[in-house]
Amino acid sequence: YxxxxxxxxxxxxxxxxxxxxxxxxxxxxxxxxxxxxxxxxxxxxxxxxxxxxxxxxxxxxxxxxxxSFPSSIYAFVFPPLHLKAGLRKANRDYGTWYYLLSNYKWRLCDPVRTDLSLRRLAPRNAPNYMRYLGCSYGHLIFSCLEHLLLVDVYTGTKVKLPKLQANSGCAIYCGILMAPLSSSSSCLLLFSKSSVFQWQVGTNSWTEYPLVSEQFFIQIVLFKGQMFAIDFPHTLKTISLAPHPSVQEVDVVWGEDIVVGLNYDPWLVVCGDMLLMVDLVDDLISNGTFQVFCFDSSAEPTKWTKMEKLENWALFLSLDRMSPTFSCMNPERWGGKSNCIYLPSVSKDSDEPWIAVELGQAVYSTSRSNSYILGGRSNQLESLWVLPSLVYGVRQ
Known part of the structure; x- marks a missing residue:
């Protein structure tokens, strides 16, 4: 590569x-x-x-x-950066999934230092039309048929991957790195509805494995050495690679008092030693409120337990579910707020790049003058939260 x-x-x-x-x-x-x-x-x-x-x-x-920072022992306590995506000029779609990558630009802003920002342009000599597949370990993942590209959000470094030799009917819809790109054990996984493609860092080819899944994955996260995925409607699954790729549904019980939101896809968030699911209940009464559930694997059977408060945690949700989610302990240390969910704003009428919503409070104003894209996938680069590759110990 x-x-x-x-x-x-x-x-x-x-x-x-x-x-x-x-x-x-x-x-x-x-x-x-x-x-x-x-x-x-x-x-x-x-x-x-x-x-x-x-x-x-x-x-x-x-x-x-x-x-050499031992992330298994310590944890970073600063917030992720906000990536605000935009277009340098009018865009033209290629079909409904691909967008002209060279038109993209983005701005990185640190919530701790909002007076400073870094502006980036997408690589100019990249393949013209690309589909956004996700973001992992500080790298944006794009595809255009057999062409694959990784772009470091902070440095602008691009990594052109080997061509993907897949049949023409195989539509890749998401991708995820299993470890930082600098790690010798890292690999990139690409998912279609019938296959998973694996590229091992340092090699020049892809390996295709059959993967039987009835639904598309909305989001995939790594938690305690396992891959957890969620699909529609709110089904939690685990993805295993050894001895061969397989998908298994996790039998999770919902409490009788839990009301699951309609029309919106949930988010999975790794929060310390907890796996959380964040759901949005949007009706005339709640006016858009978040609910948070904790995955309790110690129960028999496993269940989702509703959390009334996040205590000293703050959560960061991206608009596209294939973009990463983050958590931060004791956000008051950098000027943030505990028990809050930070969400990028896409309102054209607002100067604020993000909003902070306290758990249990309404997301929307009563006039609904602010517009937030809360759907699951858009296939194009939108505002998201990201930690640059440097945070994961990636050598530049």
Whole structure:
């Protein structure tokens, strides 16, 4: 596969000066020789992506500590970046699924530093018409028939993948990376209704496996080493790759007092050691309110348990269900709010790029002047939440 390298920096001055003002080489060595165990504790306290950039820019050993950050022990406590997609000029559709990629542009905004943003253009020499398949580990996934492309949302780096030799009737509708692209064990999975295609990083070919699924997957997430997917109508399934790809429905019981929203697809969110499902109830009484359910695998049989509060967590939902969802603990550390759900706004009348809705409160105003796209799939790049690949320890 081909990788195009682009060097990018956030358009701001360096904000970490711990090595700039000192003239003593011994003091320089003290900072550079801090043990990784201590640096990892510091990383876990960073409150924004900008802080992470400053940390990685301090010195080589500090940057290396980010690459070895044990995410299984610690967790990042800063919010994802908001990606607002737009078009540089009028778009022209190719059929109903493909859009002119070279017309796309996007802006990355940090909720902690809303005064700063980074603007990006889609690769100019990419295949013309592409279909958006999802976003994983900081990479946008696009396809156009046999052509596949990964684009790093932060650097603009593109990775052109081997051509997919699939029959003409095979429509790929979603894709997901199983690990950061820099990991030797990473692979990209593409799903059609009858097959799953696997590309192992570093290889030049795809492997196709038959996959029997009656419904299209709305969303796929990785949770505790397993792939969980949800389809319509709200059926939870697990996807296994070994010894061969298979789909199994999870027998989950709904509580009698649970009302599942109609017309909208739910979101799956990994929240610490919990798997949550977020649903929208939209009727004249509720005026659009979110419900959150926790997957309780300890019960027999397993069940969805309704959560009245998110406690000290905040959730981040993207518009397209194949775009990632995120959770953040103690959001007050960076100026956010607990027990809130952050959702990108697509209202043309609003200057706010996102809204924060407290769990149980109405999403819409009574006049419904704000418009939010809450459908499941759109096949084009829309506003979403994303953590850049650097957060996952991807070497640039």
């Amino acid at each position: 081909d990788r195009e390298v682009v060097v990018a920096e956030w358009p701001s001055k360096k904000i970490c000066h711990c090595l700039v003002s000192t003239s003593a080489s011994s003091e320089h060595r003290v900072w550079a020789d801090l043990p990784d165990s201590l640096l990892h504790l510091i990383i876990a306290l960073l409150s924004s992506f900008h802080d992470l950039l400053a940390f990685t820019g301090t010195c080589h050993s500090w940057r290396a500590a980010v690459f």
